[in-house]
Amino acid sequence: EAGVAQSPRYKIIEKRQSVAFWCNPISGHATLYWYQQILGQGPKLLIQFQNNGVVDDSQLPKDRFSAERLKGVDSTLKIQPAKLEDSAVYLCASRPPSGQSYNEQFFGPGTRLTVL
Template sequence: EAGVAQSPRYKIIEKRQSVAFWCNPISGHATLYWYQQILGQGPKLLIQFQNNGVVDDSQLPKDRFSAERLKGVDSTLKIQPAKLEDSAVYLCASSPEIGGPTGELFFGEGSRLTVL
């Protein structure tokens, strides 16, 4: 079974530029998450989708971050304009369904963003 795919693995941009990250979850997984992991901290949930609908985006900085999950499969996370404090690893994760018996999330390898 293929895992969660993310790209690009690394991205360096200057502040005020824009960047987009892509995620392809495990086939059949209804729920998709984007987490932000700042160096030295635990991951923080940015947004949660079930199929192509947003379940929770309460911690997403909506003035600069946006995310979509078209057709309930792939997802894109965009930052525009980027700030220095956006430097982090952006983790995508998926799980089979909300209410599933395990609550286990399957993570991708992450996309490391450096904002100069």
């Protein structure tokens, strides 16, 4: 079974620039998550999708962050404009339908963003 794919793996930008990350979840996984992991901390949920609908975006800084999952499969997360404090690893995860592997989420390798 192929895992969660993310690209790019690394990105370096200057502050006030824009950046986009891409995620392709495991086939058949309806739920998709984006997390932000700042160095030395645990992952923090940014947004959760169920198919192509947003379930929870309460922790997403909507003035600069946006995310979409138009066809209910892959997803993009965008930051515009980026700030220094956005430097982090951005993790994508997906989850099987309810009733299978209780609540276990499968994570991609992440995108390490450095904002200079």
